[in-house]
Amino acid sequence: xxxxxxxxxxxxxxxxxxxxxxxxxxxxxxxxxxxxxxxxxxxxxxxxxxxxxxxxxxxxxxxxxxxxxxxxxxxxxxxxxxxxxxxxxxxxxxxxxxxxxxxxxxxxxxxxxxxxxxxxxxxxxxxxx
Numbered sequence: 001x002x003x004x005x006x007x008x009x010x011x012x013x014x015x016x017x018x019x020x021x022x023x024x025x026x027x028x029x030x031x032x033x034x035x036x037x038x039x040x041x042x043x044x045x046x047x048x049x050x051x052x053x054x055x056x057x058x059x060x061x062x063x064x065x066x067x068x069x070x071x072x073x074x075x076x077x078x079x080x081x082x083x084x085x086x087x088x089x090x091x092x093x094x095x096x097x098x099x100x101x102x103x104x105x106x107x108x109x110x111x112x113x114x115x116x117x118x119x120x121x122x123x124x125x126x127x128x129x
Contacts, residue, residue, distance in 0.1 A: 002073040004105045008080065011110065012069065020055075024048040028109040038120045040127050061127045062086045066099075078103045084117075090129040095122055 007026055014023035033045040033054055041057040044050075058064060069082040080101045087094045097118045104112040117123055 002078075003108060004076065004078050004103070005071050005073045007105065007108060008071060008078045008103055008110070012066070012080075016066075020052070024051065026109055027051060028106055028111040031109075031111050031113070033113040033115075035115055036117065036120050038124055039117075040124065060089070062088050076105045078105070086123060086126055088126050090127075093126055095126045097122060 011023050011026045014020070014026070027048050029047055031047055031051065033051055035042050035045070035054065037043070040061060041054060045054040063086070065085045066082045067085070069080060072079045072081075080099075080103060082099055082101075083096055084099045085094060085096045099118070100116045102112070102114040102116075103110055104114075
């Protein structure tokens with residue numbers, strides 16, 4: 001297992017445990033997170049502050065849990081393939097879908113996250129009140 005994979009595992013574990021400030025320390029100050037344009041939390045989010053804004057928006061709409069996380073490292077990129085379970089706060093309905101995220105590293109910190117959902121349409125429909 002490479003250093004970037006270990007960093008990502010630590011980042012995900014810290015997020016899951018609620019240690020957000022520690023997790024943000026693993027992000028590069030110039031980090032960018034890309035979300036699909038069709039999602040209610042679409043666009044690019046910059047830096048650790050952008051990550052917090054994104055998380056507040058997502059978790060305001062739904063709870064989210066990941067399972068079956070598989071990580072593959074190639075150079076400065078780690079590919080995360082997982083099952084994501086969204087439960088809409090407004091309706092209580094749930095959806096499980098596959099998510100692939102590309103994490104790029106610079107100076108041993110996350111500089112870019114690009115998320116790809118198997119079915120963005122289903123996520124949009126789920127999060128509609």
